């Protein structure tokens with residue numbers, strides 16, 4: 553008799569336990585794996601240092617984005633039919649190693665480019681999308697304000713006033729990713745004349761624009777969020793998003809981007825599970841790997857169950873939207889479910905690492921903290937719950 557635990561077969565280390573990714577088109581999978589290589593081999597060794605210092609190496613990262621060229625087909629017919637799945641998988645791969653980079657990428661490619669693609673005229677798309685695709689310019693998206701987050705649809709206080717061929721913008725925007733250093737920010741403002749919500753492509757070099765970096769963040773420290781102040785910023789009428797005439801336009805952009813945030817939850821949980829599984833195999837206590845303890849296996853299996861369910865849900869939500877077009881309730885359920893399961897999964901991973909779970913060195917601590925941001929942005933848990941609740945009951949719980 554021996555007290556060495558029996559192991560009857562080689563461990564299955566993939567976090568795609570049900571082989572969901574076998575169903576995605578080859579080209580889409582190739583892009584995902586190209587990004588995975590960069591994130592795992594080049595970025596991961598540096599990720600903790602930047603997070604700890606709250607430093608964002610923008611020249612290096614923008615240079616890498618140019619090299620990877622992930623946006624070359626973004627908002628072109630070449631991606632029709634698989635755009636939501638492709639974008640989602642990229643979000644997942646960024647977040648699997650570093651959710652801060654998923655935000656940096658998502659704000660530029662999803663929210664900023666998405667605003668121009670969905671709400672801009674043909675001329676505006678032709679002017680702005682090519683340099684954004686090439687990363688010759690970087691963009692941001694300014695909707696949230698210091699006093700209004702979830703309630704922006706009704707509560708937006710930033711104003712715009714038309715004076716001839718110019719609009720004058722005043723107000724503040726809070727939490728705006730990339731805004732302290734990027735080239736353009738999409739600013740959503742309320743028209744003083746008729747109270748409708750309009751969108752503007754605002755160059756950050758304009759007089760009256762300033763963005764102060766927000767300090768003291770305990771999640772996604774690497775990406776920089778700014779508090780933007782707009783003081784009589786004068787924007788040309790030609791830079792007003794020509795097809796955005798109400799908050800419904802903003803909503804179209806958010807619905808499209810929200811599915812990407814669900815995938816961030818998938819990636820963050822997947823990374824945490826993979827780190828925890830590896831750690832459990834390497835760490836020994838009481839003379840055996842902790843992976844051999846039933847209670848540790850219970851944590852790992854719960855994590856894997858979450859990740860497996862999240863991939864399936866996010867993938868199907870994305871496929872459906874590629875077929876049917878953006879659907880508020882499909883994105884909202886994916887975001888609500890994946891962000892909540894992500895939070896549960898990173899907590900289990902952090903627990904499985906014991907004390908080392910709160911040390912940056914093991915990566916799980918960073919994912920544990922970063923999941924908190926994923927949980928709150930792109931519609932909090934409560935807001936997404938009410939979107940789905942309204943869809944399934946026919947009753948709106950929004951006050």
Ligand SMILES: Cc1cc2nc3c(=O)[nH]c(=O)nc-3n(C[C@H](O)[C@H](O)[C@H](O)COP(=O)(O)OP(=O)(O)OC[C@H]3O[C@@H](n4cnc5c(N)ncnc54)[C@H](O)[C@@H]3O)c2cc1C
Nearest residue numbers: 693694695696700701702727728729925929930932934935
């Ligand atoms: C890291 C990070 C990056 C971000 N990046 C950007 C960005 O680039 N651009 C941008 O525009 N915004 C950005 N945001 C803002 C984000 O979208 C908001 O934080 C989010 O919409 C929630 O708003 P809030 O933080 O003001 O919370 P609040 O709206 O004040 O909500 C506080 C709490 O009240 C709950 N609540 C609110 N209303 C209701 C209700 N009717 N019923 C039940 N519960 C309710 C919420 O669910 C939440 O739990 C970012 C946020 C973070 C944390």
